[in-house]
Amino acid sequence: MHTLHQDLGVPPAVNASGKMTALGGSVLGEGIIAAMSDAARHHVVMDDLTTAVGREIARATGTEDGCPTTGAASGVAIAVAAVIAGTDLSRIEALPDAGDAPCEVILPRGHSVHFGAPIRQMIALGGGRPVEVGSANKVTADHLSGAIGPRTAALLYVQSHHAVQKGMVTLAQTIEAGRRHGVPVIVDAAAEEDLRHWPATGADLVIYSGGKAVGGPTSGMICGSAALMAACRAQYNGIARPMKVGKETLFGLVQALREYGSATPGGHRARMEKLAARLAELPGITTRVVADEAGRDIHRTELTVDAEGAGRDATRLAAELAAHGIHLRDHQSLTGRLYIDPRPLRPDEEERLVAQLTALLEGEGR
Template identity: 85%
Template sequence: MQSLHHDLGTPPAINASGKMTALGGSVLSDGVVTAMGEAARHHVVMDDLMAAVGREIGRATGTEDGCPTTGAASGIAIAVAAVIAGTDLSRIEALPDAGDAPCEVILPRGHSVHFGAPVRQMVALGGGRPVEVGSANKVTADHLAGAIGPRTAALLYVQSHHAVQKGMVSLAQTVEVARAHDLPVIVDAAAEGELRRWPATGADLVIYSGGKAVGGPTSGMICGSAAHMAACRAQYGGIARPMKVGKETLFGLVQALREYGSAPSGGHRPRMEKLAARLADLPGLTTRVVSDEAGRDIHRTELTVDPEAAGRDASELAAELAASGVYLRGHHAVTGRLAIDPRPMNPDEEEQLVDRLTALLDGENNR
């Protein structure tokens, strides 16, 4: 029997970019796949399952409760809707029209990111009006405090490699400002892996992707107090209805959370140092090992491309590799740098990556 990859004309990719939505998130463990198969074979009362999965999320994150979502993006919309409408059914059904309820969501300008869609749009889907403060590279606690008014519903903090890292107000300062004004803090920690770290900061609603660091199916979760999570689940009677999560995804998310708690993290530096050494002699490449720009426990092999020696610039090299099914991390391609993320690759895929880079760079120079 031919695989659906073959039938659909979508061959598997070699992902050296990271756990990216554009490349399908994570490759699932056998345990997660089995759990999803188990869910597929039975009916279940979905409200009961949602509550049970919320308890699992709470245990994994060290919070009172959780709310599963289809992803971190929908988590932002649901969290915003929850702080605006709470469990008031009339307000829930009126969203994204917030009416006379406080609906402004304040965020640092350097956190107004595009992660495949604008974070501002996710706020708006939940009925919020995003209010950016400060400058792209300079936001202080005073900027946040000065923007707070009678229509403020929450403060939003984006913990992400997409966000500006320099000159931004800290999460601790954000929580302090929020506490002084009796406002909740929403944290988008989509790709973060330290599940207990971010709720422990005092943030009220923390959002994670289930399909990235956690290693689950395409999914997400919100965690926080029991009251906030009840309000989040209530949004499934409103704007979250088209974002509902299937039973198979819920089972897969729970299994991934259970496996994640016992799985080792990090430890990529030695592997990346060996890879950097192997690639260092290829024409046009300078290699080194770099740590994650957002502070996660991730080490990558960075390739700096000399266009003259390599015969193409970094963007062109990345495009040639992508045409052969190999995807590098190209966040800094315009500055001549590409990166190889070890997390999604198995050893065989790493060898294929080396072979294809060698064929492109060394092969042409030996003709």
């Protein structure tokens, strides 16, 4: 059967990298696909649907209310806009010009990440002025408190593998500083798995991706108090208008949240141990199983590539695999390390990965 993949000349990829935007986020379950198909067959009052989806987000996260978004990145922009403009329509329509409203968003320098775009730009889209404090590998609570002033709109904390993990101010310290100075705390927890944990810390607004750990379509959500979520939804009259979410995506997000609540995320450690043992037999490859650097319940197979033994370095090996449609997690390829993430990888795709690695390292690719 001829497929649209073939028509477009874009074959399906083998994703051993993780729930990555660059690889299309998640492969959707049949229940989610059915929900999106149902939405596609009917009209609906979008304001009513958005409000109803907010209730579903609240149920899943243990908060008062929620606001759906196109993704975690737009969630950052909308959350910033909400704390700056609230529900004041004149201010909403003026953004990203904040006028005389407090607009500084303070974040640790080690959290000023690039996730495909700079988070500073997402802050600016919402009318905020990012203020980085401390150094890339050292930020204390005193750095935060010392930067808070009359122009401060929020503190931003990024919980991500992209962020520096050592020497950073903790979320508890961030929240304490926010409480002491009367400043809301925004947490970007895009790919985190425990949807109830981060709101329970006392953060005022928490942002998640709907297309990563949750396993839904490309989407996102913000959760928090009813007042702040009303302010987030109000931004759809302003900067969030080009970020509006379609009815099919909203239905898919709700179904994903319902299914996610009944599922138990797993680290797949035993599976990765078996894979590591198989790949350790290949020339130039040393393997081990490692836990996720940001503390999530994920275990991956780490490949350390000896350039002489493998006939190429890690960066070239990753590129050669990508040319065959197989994508490894290559964030640290310059240090000689590649990673295999089990979550999006089907058993048949795992076998294809092993076969292709073997052909490259033992066959004519040498």
